[in-house]
Amino acid sequence: MFREKIKVLDCTIRDGGLINNHQFDIRFVREVYKALSEAGVDYMEIGYKNSKKMFSAQEYGLWKFCDDEDIHKVIDGIESKTKLSVMIDVDRVALEDIKPRKQSPVSMIRTACYVKDVDKAIHLANHCAEKGYETAVNLMAISRALDNELTECLHQLESECKCQVVYIVDSNGALYQETTEFLVKKAKDIVKSKEIGIHAHNNQQLAFGNSIEAIIHHANYVDATVYGLGRAAGNCPLELMLGFLKNPKYDIRPILDLISKEFLSLREKMEWGYIIPYAIAGMLDEHPRASIALRESDKKDDYREFYESLVGEVEE
């Protein structure tokens, strides 16, 4: 697939940080930035911009807050065309922490929200846009959105929001290609003045396939992570996406090196990927939190019992 407009955003450190409370050290994040830069990846999302008034800097690592001086320790001295992105959450950000774009190493700010919170997200995204940033709104848990509410949300984004990109986020890893096609087409139909993006989770080994599906239907922003690192089942593997995209600006080799040198050993210490309780959560369209709790218990491999516990919750 070659389409010049396609942009790849790597969110390895941001989504991977959900596993380890954002405790990646500077050396590691610098290695990732260096490899992404050499690979020609368009954006690197380095973490969240959460308020230190709401979250403890003792409990969480640097990438929960993304202070500029920490970002500079990662990027200074490395030649790069890769732009930096941070994510903000509704109700967890202090707007005074966001400096004007010209004073910051960050280029893009993405606001994550549920469909029901889109008004708050539009407010945040417009604030960031006014400070000079590229902006996006990431609609989480899209597999659970009611169609009429999603329609209204998309119309609001089109008419009220200054963001450049609206992302479909399959938080539960529940989408199949047919629904991905439906959602991307629907978003394209309504949000005509912006780009559409896809952020897929890999519960059912469909993150890459669904990202391709979104690209086929003209999504131009795709999220990926090195070796699929990310919460629970992880995300679309960046190395596969670079193998698929034909734009000669991308080079897979630095990512292959990075996996050999850093990610194989990381995988021994952190768990993510194709693990049956995450697959079960995906096929039942459930948030992975019950699966994550199971994996931390002594019943981590009692798959049938876990399945029964989820399907047994059916109530009128």
Added chain:
Amino acid sequence: MFREKIKVLDCTIRDGGLINNHQFDIRFVREVYKALSEAGVDYMEIGYKNSKKMFSAQEYGLWKFCDDEDIHKVIDGIESKTKLSVMIDVDRVALEDIKPRKQSPVSMIRTACYVKDVDKAIHLANHCAEKGYETAVNLMAISRALDNELTECLHQLESECKCQVVYIVDSNGALYQETTEFLVKKAKDIVKSKEIGIHAHNNQQLAFGNSIEAIIHHANYVDATVYGLGRAAGNCPLELMLGFLKNPKYDIRPILDLISKEFLSLREKMEWGYIIPYAIAGMLDEHPRASIALRESDKKDDYREFYESLVGEVEE
């Protein structure tokens, strides 16, 4: 997805046997058969019917030959609606080994061949059909088939072959959804009197996605394996396919149990799945043999060097 005509064929023991020279013991194969039967899976492919004149029974396990008495040790005493299948290869089978259907526990015989060998495959499949078996022809390495040769091959299968099913086999794990769609539509257009099947390899985490894609375009036979077991990157995971298909005859629970009790420990002893050298082979549309050799060497995790060795082979 609900379509009554869809049939799931589990080839765990057959394709998995390519990793361990078909050395699964009777107890293990019996556990697989029991779980597949309880899960309502339509077919279980238990191995190859290769000639003992060509292959040594000392070197290979039982499922290289699939003698009836060994099959009976697996199935006797287990209530089941799951039909048995065996695979035969062009030039590796002795036709006198194939008994009339009524004297055999096997219901289906699938002939695997490359497009260039389709005449031989038609001869074998027709022979088996005349002995009373359900038959299929599995077209291997389809990603490497030239379009005009594939066209001729499909016309021959339609007009000359008594088989019920023609399978598209992505031996290299190289197909994306677009090509899967193209190939399934092409096969459906030409092979009008038979069903189309899909056998996908998981090099790029697309085996499940491509199988869904094939189903969307009216393939009705899908191969899968428990926990994705199979040579190199393995196959479409059966548990995901059963989660996707809505036919109430399928029950995922026995497969979840089987994974908990048998496949997690098996994975400690046998290697398959998402491993970067297999991903590289898939994206470069190469047979996995170089990747398998790499994984048995002391350079098993030198991914960049391996990538360079494959792309460096370019010659006019």
